[in-house]
Amino acid sequence: MSTEHLPEHPEFLWRNPDPKKSYDAVIVGGGGHGLATAYFLAKNHGMRNIAILEKGWLAGGNMARNTTIIRSNYLWDESAAMYEHSLKLWEILPEELEYDFLFSQRGVMNLAHTLGDVRESVRRVGANQLNGVDAEWLDPKQVKELCPILNINDNIRYPVMGATYQPRAGIAKHDHVAWAFARKCDEMGVDIIQNCEVTGFVKDGNKVTGVKTTRGTINTEKVGLCAAGYTSVLAEMAGFRIPIQSHPLQALVSELHEPVHPTVVMSNHVHVYVSQAHKGELVMGAGVDSYNGYGQRGSFHVIEEQMAAAVELFPIFARAHVLRTWGGVVDTTMDASPIVGATPVENMFVNCGWGTGGFKGTPAAGLTFAHTIATGSPHALNKPFGMERFETGALIDEHGAAAVAH
Amino acid sequence: MLLFTCPNCGPRNETEFHYGGQAHVAYPANPAELSDREWAEYLFYRENTRGLFAERWVHSAGCRKWFNMVRDTVSYDVKAVYRIGELRPETLERAAAATAPDQPQQLAPAQANPNNASEGV
Ligand SMILES: Cc1cc2nc3c(=O)[nH]c(=O)nc-3n(C[C@H](O)[C@H](O)[C@H](O)COP(=O)(O)OP(=O)(O)OC[C@H]3O[C@@H](n4cnc5c(N)ncnc54)[C@H](O)[C@@H]3O)c2cc1C
Ligand SMILES: [Zn+2]
Numbered sequence: 295m296s297t298e299h300l301p302e303h304p305e306f307l308w309r310n311p312d313p314k315k316s317y318d319a320v321i322v323g324g325g326g327h328g329l330a331t332a333y334f335l336a337k338n339h340g341m342r343n344i345a346i347l348e349k350g351w352l353a354g355g356n357m358a359r360n361t362t363i364i365r366s367n368y369l370w371d372e373s374a375a376m377y378e379h380s381l382k383l384w385e386i387l388p389e390e391l392e393y394d395f396l397f398s399q400r401g402v403m404n405l406a407h408t409l410g411d412v413r414e415s416v417r418r419v420g421a422n423q424l425n426g427v428d429a430e431w432l433d434p435k436q437v438k439e440l441c442p443i444l445n446i447n448d449n450i451r452y453p454v455m456g457a458t459y460q461p462r463a464g465i466a467k468h469d470h471v472a473w474a475f476a477r478k479c480d481e482m483g484v485d486i487i488q489n490c491e492v493t494g495f496v497k498d499g500n501k502v503t504g505v506k507t508t509r510g511t512i513n514t515e516k517v518g519l520c521a522a523g524y525t526s527v528l529a530e531m532a533g534f535r536i537p538i539q540s541h542p543l544q545a546l547v548s549e550l551h552e553p554v555h556p557t558v559v560m561s562n563h564v565h566v567y568v569s570q571a572h573k574g575e576l577v578m579g580a581g582v583d584s585y586n587g588y589g590q591r592g593s594f595h596v597i598e599e600q601m602a603a604a605v606e607l608f609p610i611f612a613r614a615h616v617l618r619t620w621g622g623v624v625d626t627t628m629d630a631s632p633i634v635g636a637t638p639v640e641n642m643f644v645n646c647g648w649g650t651g652g653f654k655g656t657p658a659a660g661l662t663f664a665h666t667i668a669t670g671s672p673h674a675l676n677k678p679f680g681m682e683r684f685e686t687g688a689l690i691d692e693h694g695a696a697a698v699a700h
Numbered sequence: 701m702l703l704f705t706c707p708n709c710g711p712r713n714e715t716e717f718h719y720g721g722q723a724h725v726a727y728p729a730n731p732a733e734l735s736d737r738e739w740a741e742y743l744f745y746r747e748n749t750r751g752l753f754a755e756r757w758v759h760s761a762g763c764r765k766w767f768n769m770v771r772d773t774v775s776y777d778v779k780a781v782y783r784i785g786e787l788r789p790e791t792l793e794r795a796a797a798a799t800a801p802d803q804p805q806q807l808a809p810a811q812a813n814p815n816n817a818s819e820g821v
Pocket of ligand 1: 322323324325326327328347348349350351352353354355356357358359360361362363364490491492493520521522523524528543544545579620621622623624648649650651652653654655
């Protein structure tokens with residue numbers, strides 16, 4: 295076959311270097327969080343002799359599988375501070391990274407279908423407003439004005455009784471976010487090493503001094519774990535326990551449609567959330583599969599149930615088709631909040647537990663985790679999110695705001 | 701949809717069951733004496749095994765009884781189903797292998813308590 299008619303290959307966004315013998319810091323996991331962490335280590339802390347080790351291909355884990363919802367309307371002060379800081383970073387990152395990853399602030403609506411939902415939602419709107427997070431309570435008529443294709447009639451099992459609305463929330467293109475960070479990391483000298491699985495750690499007493507990989511042993515001063523659903527596997531290699539459970543989380547898309555859906559709609563109660571991607575696919579997700587699973591796939595009944603809920607809420611979708619479904623492995627915690635901080639192993643730090651909703655947290659996770667790794671102590675934003683909260687009891691219970699998943 | 705075999709009712713769809721997480725987590729023997737760390741371990745720390753995992757399920761839309769299952773968390777294959785109060789099958793096999801081949805299979809007395817936390821995965 296002749297290749298003479300093919301256009302030039304576009305410029306590569308990052309090099310593919312071989313691992314060096316040693317680094318000042320090694321980040322395990324080349325998803326969004328690993329990339330953002332390396333970016334802020336290099337940019338804010340001047341650490342350039344660092345590497346990201348990724349067992350597969352760059353951002354092929356949850357970063358490639360999420361439904362890209364970005365919002366900051368979480369209940370508690372600690373979470374509102376973290377997620378709102380993240381949202382503010384999202385607002386400036388396209389310029390800072392010189393990459394338009396199509397962050398579209400089209401708003402996110404969280405529907406209420408029961409009196410309990412209404413009370414919880416109104417309370418959360420109040421809490422958000424006190425924390426400087428843009429939040430509104432909408433009655434069903436206002437819901438309909440913002441999203442005309444939503445069914446607000448009484449003829450469904452759980453009619454819409456209102457919604458919280460965050461106008462600054464929205465969606466972005468996840469792959470482009472990863473590539474944007476990767477390019478900047480690479481420019482600053484960070485080695486992004488794909489197909490390099492971490493298989494163990496080298497320790498001197500309780501101090502980590504290196505990582506064993508499928509591409510040889512690499513010495514390092516510090517290790518930052520950004521392995522999402524695989525964190526427990528790495529923690530076990532390192533010799534400590536971490537209170538997370540890995541679950542399958544699925545999503546799906548329809549074929550392309552004309553723009554019909556102007557915002558993002560999530561329903562905690564009937565278990566579905568929907569947005570329409572820039573290209574036109576309807577993007578839908580629901581909750582995790584109940585069982586622990588590392589299979590990057592879940593059970594079909596979860597999809598069936600979310601489709602039933604979607605068609606009740608959006609009768610116009612009844613003739614749409616499911617084109618693709620997929621799953622990721624999400625790292626859930628008992629309080630639905632992330633873990634960002636130190637580990638029992640000296641010089642090893644962990645960022646995980648973002649579960650079903652860590653895409654939105656990517657910039658803040660990177661910023662605070664980089665601070666934690668570089669300085670050895672947490673940033674003010676991630677201080678409450680250390681693992682020790684499970685001992686002190688200072689949990690940050692976000693099961694309400696963490697919503698259906700995402 | 702996974703197919704699970706309830707020890708009482710036989711093979712049924714996954715949707716008839718509810719998940720109960722890691723099996724063989726015993727209630728602390730002396731709760732009043734636990735340190736904060738030990739309470740954290742009991743309440744919040746569970747194994748998150750990649751591979752064979754012993755877990756609890758309840759057949760909520762059937763006999764409504766709890767039972768245990770060993771399932772591969774990567775392939776989702778079910779390797780064993782056994783009743784609450786019984787030991788995890790590999791534990792029995794290990795015990796059997798430890799006894800001399802010409803002796804009948806016997807359990808050491810320490811393994812008689814099925815809820816012993818040390819029998820967890
Ligand atoms: C279906 C789905 C929908 C979602 N929707 C949303 C949403 O709408 N909004 C939102 O905010 N969040 C959402 N999330 C959650 C979000 O995707 C995650 O919280 C976030 O991506 C986790 O951070 P990450 O990008 O670094 O993870 P990942 O991309 O999973 O990165 C972890 C990386 O570590 C690598 N790794 C693991 N073990 C090793 C090893 N031993 N050696 C080397 N590398 C290793 C993996 O290969 C992987 O690339 C969703 C998740 C899923 C699955
Ligand atoms: Zn039964």
